[in-house]
Amino acid sequence: AIFGEKAREIRDTSLRVPHGEKGKVIGVKVFSRENNDDLPPGVNQLVKIFIAQKRKISEGDKISGRHGNKGVIAKILPEADMPFMSDGTPIEIVLNPLGVPSRMNVGQVLEVHLGWVAKTLGIRVITPIFNGAKEEEIEGALTEAGLPKDGKTILYDGRTGRPFDQKVTVGYSYILKLAHLVADKIHARSTGPYSLVTQQPLGGKAQFGGQRFGEMEVWALEGY
Structure with missing residues (x-):
């Protein structure tokens, strides 16, 4: 429980390491209003933590x-x-x-x-x-x-x-x-979230989206 403040006025917006990520903390930077750091509106203090990983090079990198x-x-x-x-x-x-x-x-x-x-x-x-x-x-x-x-x-x-x-x-x-590693880009989905408007699957790995089948991909199927 949090004392001295009403629960509805604050919320926990802690950023956690994304699922499946790991590494070694190589730096912590603290930005605040007092030090006249450039911060987004409504933010009084910002902490940035840098995590590094060693990755063996692989096919597709x-x-x-x-x-x-x-x-x-x-x-x-x-x-x-x-x-x-x-x-x-x-x-x-x-x-x-x-x-x-x-x-x-x-x-x-x-x-x-x-x-x-x-x-x-x-x-x-x-x-x-x-x-x-x-x-x-x-x-x-x-x-x-x-x-x-x-x-x-x-x-x-x-x-x-x-x-x-x-x-x-x-x-x-x-x-x-380059920082485009195939292990970070690999993505697959069976069924998942759909757009409310178009009823089509969302796009992108972050949204657990589908692969876009564009004109050229359709031509490849038609040609086959």
């Missing part, structure tokens, strides 16, 4: 380079099954070359070349936007590092050990893990 070259992981293989170079170094990530021509973000290819040079020579490279390394400079750097001028090398199939038909561009590149 979203990753990105620094050139808008984002995508989701299609398959995770044992290191032994990944393609490897002549000296036995296994490749860590294989990207689809079809992601480059139509988007015209060629910087990602040049970054891979320069990254290989930087790793081989043990140097750091800075290429400011609009004033970065020219292709000729990169070719020269590759030659200086004793690497193939075109930045390509023969790769071998990790499962058969046989070389691939064509040479493949390899190198080093920054890859970032």
